[in-house]
Amino acid sequence: MAATIVATHERATAAERILRAAVVLFRERGYHGSSMRTLARALRMEAASLYYHFRSKQEILFAILDHTLDDLLAGVGRAVASADGPEARLRAAVRFHVLFHTDSQHEAFLSHSELRSLTQGNLRLVLTRRDEYERVFRGLLASGVRAGVFQVADVRLTAMAILTMCTGVATWFADGGRLSPEAIADRYVEMIMKSVKR
Amino acid sequence: MAATIVATHERATAAERILRAAVVLFRERGYHGSSMRTLARALRMEAASLYYHFRSKQEILFAILDHTLDDLLAGVGRAVASADGPEARLRAAVRFHVLFHTDSQHEAFLSHSELRSLTQGNLRLVLTRRDEYERVFRGLLASGVRAGVFQVADVRLTAMAILTMCTGVATWFADGGRLSPEAIADRYVEMIMKSVKR
């Protein structure tokens, strides 16, 4: 996961190392609360050197959110393709969504909390693809309703409820905490399926 | 609601007017993305004047979150007291929580997104009371389980799932949009009750 930011752990390019450090910094102090000097210091370089790899601080933020959306869209596509029928597909999609928010916790958190720090043009690009991601969940719910296996009062609202519930995992999940990512995903899947089943 | 920030719409004190403007500004651009000069401009005053009412920008943020927690704790207390039995009490608490996140949408949003902008001491104060709020929901779930009317695999996790799902409403709710706060609250209550009932 997060394959587009770091292909492998060794031999990351300079740009990849910058993005990784920026994710951690932006998560801790926010985009506007983080300076290029602080980011450079974390990488043991000078701020000016960052501008060889990225044209601006904004470009760094956009690259993070853009790569995160690549991973989300590719991942949910794989999850849905791996299952058959509305129920199994929704299970797989929810499972992927939760695990993404534990595995790529900080990237996922930024994808929500720093939307307001994007320039207008970059925001439009990101929101277009986020809508695409949300449409996958609405589609799964709608086809379950049509097939008579789900009963939901409002597909749109239920999709938002499911997504924000799982997205919230990125705000409180602690690595090595009481529950493993797998355990959280299992229980979230059960809660959601119980709520939408006919 | 939000009674501690604005008691009435007319005759708000200067401090109240500053807090109200800060809520809107911090919501739009974030705490670090907002400057005292920008805040002052929104209020048609000079930045220096703000320092007559608040000692620092940090004190403004803390006042917003502190007042929001006053309202949350008082509101959930009233909601729970107004109902009888675990099921009716959980319904009332969830209903209050959702309506708070539509009515005091921006304050509620800041209470989550700007925790990281608090100083260590202020963060501790806020988190202590937020835990108190979360404990109310864990308590309601636990007593429903004891009474045999709820069936949940993990009370702590379910409480977090419920709270983050409803809290998410503050991120996407649009005044005058497709669904009224009441309709959203009703449907969220149904989804949650269906998920936790035995």
Next chain:
DNA sequence: GTCTATAACTAGATAGAC
């Protein structure tokens, strides 16, 4: 590809007049 130096500007906060 990374550095030093610096330009141009903005930040939070204070002093003291009115």
Next chain:
DNA sequence: GTCTATCTAGTTATAGAC
């Protein structure tokens, strides 16, 4: 209670040496 003026320090970004 609000103002003007200002201090100090920090900000993004660029120029040009190595």
